[in-house]
Amino acid sequence: MISRTVKNKVKVQESQLFADRVISQIKEETKAEITMMNDAFELMGWQKLSDEIKLAIYDDVKYMVMELQGLFSSCDEFVQRRRDSVHFWISSFLDGICDEKMVLDNLQIK
Numbered sequence: 001m002i003s004r005t006v007k008n009k010v011k012v013q014e015s016q017l018f019a020d021r022v023i024s025q026i027k028e029e030t031k032a033e034i035t036m037m038n039d040a041f042e043l044m045g046w047q048k049l050s051d052e053i054k055l056a057i058y059d060d061v062k063y064m065v066m067e068l069q070g071l072f073s074s075c076d077e078f079v080q081r082r083r084d085s086v087h088f089w090i091s092s093f094l095d096g097i098c099d100e101k102m103v104l105d106n107l108q109i110k
Contacts, residue, residue: 033062036065037054037058037061037062037065040061040062040064040065041054041061044061045094046061046090046094048094049090049093049094050100052100052104053090053093053100053103053104053107056103056104056107056108056109057086057090057107060082060083060086064083085106085107086107089102089103089106089107090103
């Protein structure tokens with residue numbers, strides 16, 4: 001009975017250590033991705049966009065950066081149309097032509 005309790009405690013401790021390592025790794029990866037994305041938004045001149053707009057185009061910007069890093073290449077016409085749409089709506093918003101709601105309505109993927 002005592003040895004079973006000790007074994008269970010050891011298993012619990014091992015699983016907690018594993019979980020702690022996984023959580024720590026996820027936190028580090030998240031910090032690195034957030035830093036990369038903030039840098040990308042800043043380089044594009046989009047750092048002043050609201051968080052809602054940034055979330056709507058997060059994947060678009062992420063994959064633009066990955067493509068610029070040479071991780072893949074997309075020649076797909078639908079990808080190019082989406083990028084053109086993102087640039088159009090963000091430029092329109094920053095130029096004061098449209099409001100945030102209109103940008104979100106047109107860029108959020110449904």
